[in-house]
Amino acid sequence: MRAIALICLAACGGAPPARPASTFAADAEAFYWAYYDRAPKEATILGWHRYDGRLPDVSPTALAAWGATMARAEATLAAHAPATLTPTERLEREVMLRKIAGERFGLERLRTPWRVPMWYLEALELTYYVSRDYAPLAERARAAAAIARGTRAFLRQADVNLARRMPRTWIATTRLMVDGTRSFLAKDVPAAFAGLADVRELDSALADMDGALDEFGRAVAAREPTDDFALGETDFLDFLAATEGERFDLATLERTADAALARDGDALVAAARAVDPRADVATVVSRLPRPPVDGMVAAAERQAAEMRRFLVDKDIVSIPSDDPAEVRETPPFMRWNGAFLDPSGPFEPRPLPSFYFITPPEPEWPRAKQIAFVPSEPDLLFTTIHEVWPGHFLHKLHIDKSPSRILRSFCSYQMSEGWAHYAEEMMWDAGVGRGDARVHIGQLENALLRDARFASALGLHARGMSVAASAALFRDRAFTGEDVGVQQAVRGTFDPLYLNYTLGKLIIAKLRADWQKRTGGSLKAFHDAFLGYACAPLPAIRRAMMGEEGELL
Numbered sequence: 001m002r003a004i005a006l007i008c009l010a011a012c013g014g015a016p017p018a019r020p021a022s023t024f025a026a027d028a029e030a031f032y033w034a035y036y037d038r039a040p041k042e043a044t045i046l047g048w049h050r051y052d053g054r055l056p057d058v059s060p061t062a063l064a065a066w067g068a069t070m071a072r073a074e075a076t077l078a079a080h081a082p083a084t085l086t087p088t089e090r091l092e093r094e095v096m097l098r099k100i101a102g103e104r105f106g107l108e109r110l111r112t113p114w115r116v117p118m119w120y121l122e123a124l125e126l127t128y129y130v131s132r133d134y135a136p137l138a139e140r141a142r143a144a145a146a147i148a149r150g151t152r153a154f155l156r157q158a159d160v161n162l163a164r165r166m167p168r169t170w171i172a173t174t175r176l177m178v179d180g181t182r183s184f185l186a187k188d189v190p191a192a193f194a195g196l197a198d199v200r201e202l203d204s205a206l207a208d209m210d211g212a213l214d215e216f217g218r219a220v221a222a223r224e225p226t227d228d229f230a231l232g233e234t235d236f237l238d239f240l241a242a243t244e245g246e247r248f249d250l251a252t253l254e255r256t257a258d259a260a261l262a263r264d265g266d267a268l269v270a271a272a273r274a275v276d277p278r279a280d281v282a283t284v285v286s287r288l289p290r291p292p293v294d295g296m297v298a299a300a301e302r303q304a305a306e307m308r309r310f311l312v313d314k315d316i317v318s319i320p321s322d323d324p325a326e327v328r329e330t331p332p333f334m335r336w337n338g339a340f341l342d343p344s345g346p347f348e349p350r351p352l353p354s355f356y357f358i359t360p361p362e363p364e365w366p367r368a369k370q371i372a373f374v375p376s377e378p379d380l381l382f383t384t385i386h387e388v389w390p391g392h393f394l395h396k397l398h399i400d401k402s403p404s405r406i407l408r409s410f411c412s413y414q415m416s417e418g419w420a421h422y423a424e425e426m427m428w429d430a431g432v433g434r435g436d437a438r439v440h441i442g443q444l445e446n447a448l449l450r451d452a453r454f455a456s457a458l459g460l461h462a463r464g465m466s467v468a469a470s471a472a473l474f475r476d477r478a479f480t481g482e483d484v485g486v487q488q489a490v491r492g493t494f495d496p497l498y499l500n501y502t503l504g505k506l507i508i509a510k511l512r513a514d515w516q517k518r519t520g521g522s523l524k525a526f527h528d529a530f531l532g533y534a535c536a537p538l539p540a541i542r543r544a545m546m547g548e549e550g551e552l553l
Contacts, residue, residue, distance in 0.1 A: 028096065074104065102242055110231070124154070132352060144189065165224040168225035168226065174221075178214070271437040297329050337357075338358075340356075381433075382445075398534065399535055415538055507538045515545055
């Protein structure tokens with residue numbers, strides 16, 4: 001950290017003087033490409049394919065230079081007075097400053113490249129080259145092979161960078177990621193490129209990547225395991241402020257999380273009693289109707305069509321285009337989540353579909369395990385709402401119509417997940433399910449999972465909560481099973497801001513109430529205005545819509 005700071009002081013030379021607004025576009029352009037030069041995987045996913053096949057330089061010199069670049073960009077962009085900018089430029093400025101603040105926090109305070117092994121594995125992802133038909137097969141294979149050939153040197157530098165001691169949950173997660181990636185390399189990548197006339201170069205590169213991953217996995221497993229994952233109260237609150245632009249105290253966040261858990265927990269108990277007054281919640285939930293084991297995709301496809309029709313019939317929000325989200329069974333190499341949206345990049349040279357993936361139970365599992373894996377129809381319904389209509393996919397459609405390249409590229413965690421989670425309760429309130437308590441249970445199950453993440457993040461990182469205590473919180477307050485509770489607790493050790501689902505939902509709900517009170521506007525008018533700000537941080541959207549800061553919660 002000291003080395004980064006010294007280089008920054010030398011390179012930046014202090015904050016520049018106030019700059020005329022006419023230079024803002026040039027400064028934004030310089031930052032934009034500097035960022036994606038450093039994050040080639042993110043650029044590829046957006047559709048900037050000149051970055052295909054590239055890995056970032058993670059040497060100490062390069063990391064220090066990156067810190068200096070970000071500090072310089074922050075000072076340059078901050079020097080543009082908001083009053084001298086157009087409304088779009090003001091929003092772009094805030095979006096870029098939040099991105100920069102998050103990058104600098106990761107380098108200087110969290111020291112992510114020196115502490116988090118999973119950070120390196122994320123850069124090695126080959127999924128886009130396999131799952132997206134954006135270019136001829138041979139071209140995509142060359143890009144995948146280039147990543148594979150660069151993996152050994154990349155991971156050896158990672159091993160040098162990483163501390164000798166690290167949290168045991170991170171060691172375990174790294175092992176899972178390494179094993180999953182190696183399986184992907186052995187089965188799915190060769191299958192995807194089987195149509196090539198000559199696969200020798202690709203096969204050789206993949207074999208070397210496999211060996212490098214095995215080497216890295218063993219190196220991380222040899223680290224001394226600790227339970228030292230917590231950020232601490234100060235860093236936790238500062239991390240949230242850096243990335244989202246909002247400052248909360250811990251007591252306010254704890255009161256908010258407790259209130260959400262209590263409200264949604266009480267509502268779930270009431271809904272379960274309405275279904276069966278004599279049974280407990282777990283029993284009622286277990287009896288909810290489920291799709292057939294081989295019928296999850298068909299059920300999700302039907303739900304997606306119904307939810308889109310509901311949005312139109314109720315005039316809830318504008319739908320900017322007729323682009324569909326194709327509902328598909330999750331390919332084997334992507335089955336790290338039960339259901340998720342895989343959107344196409346906004347800058348692809350030709351239109352590509354977005355996919356709503358549904359993960360089925362594995363065919364080799366025992367029948368009882370397969371049945372238990374399938375979510376209930378109400379649970380799946382609110383997952384479909386979250387991922388597609390009017391959650392992430394509708395949000396993507398609004399983002400894609402933004403005239404700003406910056407607003408189409410950078411996305412606030414809290415805005416993205418907050419909107420998708422807000423959509424679940426909003427749709428119930430708008431009449432989805434027609435008051436059926438069983439449908440309400442599906443909405444509340446999803447809400448409680450996110451409420452428990454909120455409370456768990458605060459406990460794990462600011463109150464000394466153990467992983468076991470976090471898992472018990474999910475089990476006892478969110479009614480998850482034991483395995484899900486452990487998985488969610490482990491995630492919280494390296495994703496401290498997963499409180500953003502519920503926190504974002506609540507901020508959006510308050511903004512809607514305040515905006516409608518002031519303007520008298522309809523639900524649709526609010527949603528269209530809100531989504532017109534793409535994926536900017538919520539405090540910035542509030543300022544733009546309300547003309548003042550106001551209380552976020």
